Structure formats: structure tokens, C-alpha cells
Amino acid sequence: MAPDSLAAALTATAGAVLAAVLLSATWDHGAGTRRAALRTVTTALCLATALAAAGIWINRQVDTVTTWSALLGRDTSTAATADPAPAGATGGRIVTFTATGTASGLTLAVHAYLPAAYDRQPTARFPVIEALHGYPGSPASWLNRLAAAHHLDQEIVAGRMAPTVVLFPPQTPHALLDTECTNLAHGPQAETFLTVDVPTAAETHLRVRTDRAGWGLIGYSAGGYCAANLALRHPERYATAASLSGYADPGITIGDGTEHTLNDDAWRLRHLPNPAVALYLSAGRADRKAHRDADTLTHLARPPLCVTTVYVDGGGHSMSVWEAAEDPAFDWLSGWLGRPVG
Known part of the structure; x- marks a missing residue:
């Protein structure tokens, strides 16, 4: 699965959607410091997967990076x-x-x-x-x-x-x-x-x-x-x-x-x-x-x-x-x- 492939783009998109669902589902879990830490981690995961998905879709258009080694x-x-x-x-x-x-x-x-x-x-x-x-x-x-x-x-x-x-x-x-x-x-x-x-x-x-x-x-x-x-x-x-x-x-x-x-x-x-x-x-x-x-x-x-x-x-x-x-x-x-x- 190359970084400019449709499979990579769809996988990254699915990951971003799952991260958003996870953020929503766990937003009110826990209390105090635990809640703050959980919100920080899930928000960071949501942002990271969204950026990765956007980057892979853009790369798919211009084919700048065609292998993971590159x-x-x-x-x-x-x-x-x-x-x-x-x-x-x-x-x-x-x-x-x-x-x-x-x-x-x-x-x-x-x-x-x-x-x-x-x-x-x-x-x-x-x-x-x-x-x-x-x-x-x-x-x-x-x-x-x-x-x-x-x-x-x-x-x-x-x-x-x-x-x-x-x-x-x-x-x-x-x-x-x-x-x-x-x-x-x-x-x-x-x-x-x-x-x-x-x-x-x-x-x-x-x-x-x-x-x-x-x-x-x-x-x-x-x-x-x-x-x-x-x-x-x-x-x-x-x-x-x-x-x-x-x-x-x-x-x-x-x-x-x-x-x-x-x-x-x-x-x-x-x-x-x-x-x-x-x-x-x-x-x-x-x-x-x-x-x-x-x-x-x-x-x-x-x-x-x-x-x-x-x-x-x-x-x-x-x-x-x-x-x-x-x-x-x-x-x-x-x-x-x-x-x-x-």
C-alpha cells in the first residue's frame, strides 16, 4: 500500500473518522486530571489523523512521495x-x-x-x-x-x-x-x-x-x-x-x-x-x-x-x-x- 495509493488515502480517512468518534465518545469520561489527560490524548490523535489523511490525499494528487522509503x-x-x-x-x-x-x-x-x-x-x-x-x-x-x-x-x-x-x-x-x-x-x-x-x-x-x-x-x-x-x-x-x-x-x-x-x-x-x-x-x-x-x-x-x-x-x-x-x-x-x- 503505497503512500500515494487510494487504499492509503481511504485507510487514513477511516482512521481520522474513528479518531473523531473516539474523541466524542470519551469526552466526558473520567474526572479531574484523568479527564483532562484523556481529552488531550484523544484531541491530539484526532488532529494527527486528520492531518495525515489530508496529507495523503494531497500527495495522491501530486505524487510527490511514492514509497514509504522515500x-x-x-x-x-x-x-x-x-x-x-x-x-x-x-x-x-x-x-x-x-x-x-x-x-x-x-x-x-x-x-x-x-x-x-x-x-x-x-x-x-x-x-x-x-x-x-x-x-x-x-x-x-x-x-x-x-x-x-x-x-x-x-x-x-x-x-x-x-x-x-x-x-x-x-x-x-x-x-x-x-x-x-x-x-x-x-x-x-x-x-x-x-x-x-x-x-x-x-x-x-x-x-x-x-x-x-x-x-x-x-x-x-x-x-x-x-x-x-x-x-x-x-x-x-x-x-x-x-x-x-x-x-x-x-x-x-x-x-x-x-x-x-x-x-x-x-x-x-x-x-x-x-x-x-x-x-x-x-x-x-x-x-x-x-x-x-x-x-x-x-x-x-x-x-x-x-x-x-x-x-x-x-x-x-x-x-x-x-x-x-x-x-x-x-x-x-x-x-x-x-x-x-x-
């Missing part, structure tokens, strides 16, 4: 692989490998979606998209709340997207530390992990393309900022990126002042040559900052940078908006990426 701060980066898809299957499969942080110092588990064609074409190398999650959140948000594997299967089978390997790496080694996929001055080197160690590990463990024409990025919320920012900063690695409700700046203190310069996408487009990458910027019209920042980046863009903007009517900053946007975003990315090669 909740306790233990390393959960051990690798595991899934069984191959059965012959003739139209759906892909999820595998997990470990990205050893030779460059960044971070060693973390990375989930990967392998399309059905990966098993049918044993000599082919496939294009790659790195999918980055929001904060708070985890790679599980893509696989659970956004049902990425289902959407990828659907788009590939329909022919709207080429068979593509999609990676779901963590953007932070600690669930409560927001890196915005940057190299923090006195913290994790998330940018290096995502742009050097993850591609190196993928090219080692999987049959993927190694040229920039075969690599792209996508992300939602904080991950949307990550996708656009990493593409602008590393055009030698990525040809394209899609930002779903991302912002133009990290919104955190990096520690070296680059949150106002090199890691501010609007600053980069104003002061530095625009790189030859293609950006897809999507946001809900009610998501004011994401909408405003997408407009700003679009107006600042100059060739050879190419920017496409797509807005969702009435949508705010929510999972429902990102799920509605992921199919066209994946299709658009596939149109800019190279195809599988023999």
Missing part, C-alpha cells in the same frame, strides 16, 4: 526492469534504469517508456523526449495522474507520433527541494544530471539516437520552465522542447544570481543570440503568469528560434489542463524530432 528519506534509486511487451502488442512498456551521476554527483532512478516498436525493431535507435515533472511532484505524476503511457500508445498507434522513447527523470533528489532543474550554487546539480548524466545513461542502457535531432524535452508547471530553459541553454543537446504552463523564470534563489540572468528565459532572449531550437508554449488562458510569460517569450523570439503558442480556453494551473495539452504537445515534438533509424 517518505523516510531513504535512497530508492535501485534499478529494475519490466517484462518485455508480448508479441503483437500495440502498447509500450515502462522500464527503470539508474542514471549514475558521473558529472553531477547525483545517482537516481529514471523511468522510461519504450514504444511497442522498440521490441519489434531490435536494431533501430529511437528518438527521445525527457519528460519533466512539476513541484511538488515526481516522475510518477506523469505515469499516474497524466497517464503518459496511455497517451503515448494512443498517439503512436494513430500515426500522429513516431515511435519514441520517453524518459521520466526526477528533477530533484529530495522531494521537498525545488531545484527548477538548475545547478544550485550550494546544492544538487540538477541541470548537469538532466542534460549530461541522464542522456549518457539512456544511451548506455537503451537503443536511442545520440544526435541532437533525436532529443527533445517536455514538462508541466515547474517542469515546463525546465524544458524551455534547458533547451535554450543546451541547443547542442536538444532540438525542441514543449512547456505546459511553464514560466519564464525559475522563481527560486539559485545562489549565484543567474535566476535574474542566464536562467531567466526572457533575459536570455533579450541579451543573447537566439539558438536554433523549436519551442512549444502552452497554457490555460486563466493561468495569468504562464499565459503572460508565454506571450513575452513569443514576442522576444528571433530566428533561428521558432516558437509555437497554444492556449487552452478557461484553463488554470491544473492537471486537467496538462492532460488536455499533452497529446498535441507530444505530437508537435515528434514532428520536430528525427525518426527511428536503423
Whole structure:
């Protein structure tokens, strides 16, 4: 029973209800000091179970903590692989490998979606998209709340997207530390992990393309900022990126002042040559900052940078908006990426 499961949420809710019943039933029991002690204990139990239930329900929405080991701060980066898809299957499969942080110092588990064609074409190398999650959140948000594997299967089978390997790496080694996929001055080197160690590990463990024409990025919320920012900063690695409700700046203190310069996408487009990458910027019209920042980046863009903007009517900053946007975003990315090669 994982901490983001429905069973855990229902169990915690039942515990909170029982604690409330216990508080009511024992409120007038005993007398004097005994009564006061009993009321204190049952009130504390009631509050604790209510907070636990609320926390588990919130965690279920954002998938920040997916295992009890992670909740306790233990390393959960051990690798595991899934069984191959059965012959003739139209759906892909999820595998997990470990990205050893030779460059960044971070060693973390990375989930990967392998399309059905990966098993049918044993000599082919496939294009790659790195999918980055929001904060708070985890790679599980893509696989659970956004049902990425289902959407990828659907788009590939329909022919709207080429068979593509999609990676779901963590953007932070600690669930409560927001890196915005940057190299923090006195913290994790998330940018290096995502742009050097993850591609190196993928090219080692999987049959993927190694040229920039075969690599792209996508992300939602904080991950949307990550996708656009990493593409602008590393055009030698990525040809394209899609930002779903991302912002133009990290919104955190990096520690070296680059949150106002090199890691501010609007600053980069104003002061530095625009790189030859293609950006897809999507946001809900009610998501004011994401909408405003997408407009700003679009107006600042100059060739050879190419920017496409797509807005969702009435949508705010929510999972429902990102799920509605992921199919066209994946299709658009596939149109800019190279195809599988023999």
C-alpha cells in the first residue's frame, strides 16, 4: 500500500473518522486530571489523523512521495526492469534504469517508456523526449495522474507520433527541494544530471539516437520552465522542447544570481543570440503568469528560434489542463524530432 495509493488515502480517512468518534465518545469520561489527560490524548490523535489523511490525499494528487522509503528519506534509486511487451502488442512498456551521476554527483532512478516498436525493431535507435515533472511532484505524476503511457500508445498507434522513447527523470533528489532543474550554487546539480548524466545513461542502457535531432524535452508547471530553459541553454543537446504552463523564470534563489540572468528565459532572449531550437508554449488562458510569460517569450523570439503558442480556453494551473495539452504537445515534438533509424 503505497503512500500515494487510494487504499492509503481511504485507510487514513477511516482512521481520522474513528479518531473523531473516539474523541466524542470519551469526552466526558473520567474526572479531574484523568479527564483532562484523556481529552488531550484523544484531541491530539484526532488532529494527527486528520492531518495525515489530508496529507495523503494531497500527495495522491501530486505524487510527490511514492514509497514509504522515500517518505523516510531513504535512497530508492535501485534499478529494475519490466517484462518485455508480448508479441503483437500495440502498447509500450515502462522500464527503470539508474542514471549514475558521473558529472553531477547525483545517482537516481529514471523511468522510461519504450514504444511497442522498440521490441519489434531490435536494431533501430529511437528518438527521445525527457519528460519533466512539476513541484511538488515526481516522475510518477506523469505515469499516474497524466497517464503518459496511455497517451503515448494512443498517439503512436494513430500515426500522429513516431515511435519514441520517453524518459521520466526526477528533477530533484529530495522531494521537498525545488531545484527548477538548475545547478544550485550550494546544492544538487540538477541541470548537469538532466542534460549530461541522464542522456549518457539512456544511451548506455537503451537503443536511442545520440544526435541532437533525436532529443527533445517536455514538462508541466515547474517542469515546463525546465524544458524551455534547458533547451535554450543546451541547443547542442536538444532540438525542441514543449512547456505546459511553464514560466519564464525559475522563481527560486539559485545562489549565484543567474535566476535574474542566464536562467531567466526572457533575459536570455533579450541579451543573447537566439539558438536554433523549436519551442512549444502552452497554457490555460486563466493561468495569468504562464499565459503572460508565454506571450513575452513569443514576442522576444528571433530566428533561428521558432516558437509555437497554444492556449487552452478557461484553463488554470491544473492537471486537467496538462492532460488536455499533452497529446498535441507530444505530437508537435515528434514532428520536430528525427525518426527511428536503423
